Amino acid sequence: MKNPQRREALKTWTAYAVFFGALFGGGIYISPRLYAKNGYLRPPGALDEKEFLATCIKCGQCLQVCPYHSINMYDITQLNSIGTPYINANERGCYLCDLLPCILACPTGSLRHEVNSADDISMGMAYINDIENCLAFMGKRVEKEDLKTLRSNQNEREAAVLENIQSYIGKECAICADMCPHPDKINAIEMTIQNGKIFPKINQKCVGCGVCAELCPTSVIFIAARKTYEEIYA
Ligand code: SF4
Numbered sequence: 001m002k003n004p005q006r007r008e009a010l011k012t013w014t015a016y017a018v019f020f021g022a023l024f025g026g027g028i029y030i031s032p033r034l035y036a037k038n039g040y041l042r043p044p045g046a047l048d049e050k051e052f053l054a055t056c057i058k059c060g061q062c063l064q065v066c067p068y069h070s071i072n073m074y075d076i077t078q079l080n081s082i083g084t085p086y087i088n089a090n091e092r093g094c095y096l097c098d099l100l101p102c103i104l105a106c107p108t109g110s111l112r113h114e115v116n117s118a119d120d121i122s123m124g125m126a127y128i129n130d131i132e133n134c135l136a137f138m139g140k141r142v143e144k145e146d147l148k149t150l151r152s153n154q155n156e157r158e159a160a161v162l163e164n165i166q167s168y169i170g171k172e173c174a175i176c177a178d179m180c181p182h183p184d185k186i187n188a189i190e191m192t193i194q195n196g197k198i199f200p201k202i203n204q205k206c207v208g209c210g211v212c213a214e215l216c217p218t219s220v221i222f223i224a225a226r227k228t229y230e231e232i233y234a
């Protein structure tokens, strides 16, 4: 190659190709570990991620007994987490049922049997992104079209959720704060007012169950799995 400029350009492109090749090629292997590090949203009472992966036998008992159909099992795309249970808060949060049947059903203690109330649960932490799109913040009332289609409506509990969110049509939105299933919900989430704007504020007792994220009509609430209040808000 006689043209030095062309040779330099080729060297640069080769370096980029090697760098991005390593990055994306390696990604196949590193992404599940990265996810595990960032935290999957596991059902209530889950052991630390490493112990959880080592002890969960992927039997699906927690999924079978969940009356809200909150639990899913990872498929092959999640490699070393395949077959393990998770909650997709944007589709269906965990309603923190009395007696926590998922925990009672877990045969290995991967969902810790000593967890028996909301105060013992720490799945993650809710946070709000894009508050400008919150209906309350915008001062808009809830319209029928704003309400999401529920993932499942197969029993009385799920029908009650649907009935509850439909009762907001034509009213101001406070769905996230009102429908938080935490027994001490005001210390988990509350509607607050600042500079004439009303909006939800996440408080210390939030356990990251994801119900607010599921039901928010404009999807402005998210869950940081396995994160604490201090990690998100300190
Ligand atoms: S507490 Fe209830 S809603 Fe939550 S995952 Fe367990 S069984 Fe499902």
Ligand code: SF4
Pocket (backbone or CB within 6 Å): 125, 126, 176, 179, 180, 181, 182, 188, 189, 202, 205, 206, 207, 208, 209, 210, 211, 212, 213, 223
């Ligand atoms: S604010 Fe309430 S509904 Fe939202 S994640 Fe926390 S505990 Fe669950």
Ligand code: SF4
Pocket (backbone or CB within 6 Å): 133, 134, 135, 136, 137, 173, 174, 175, 176, 177, 199, 200, 215, 216, 217, 218, 219, 220, 221
């Ligand atoms: S559910 Fe909460 S965050 Fe979502 S639009 Fe209503 S008030 Fe705003």
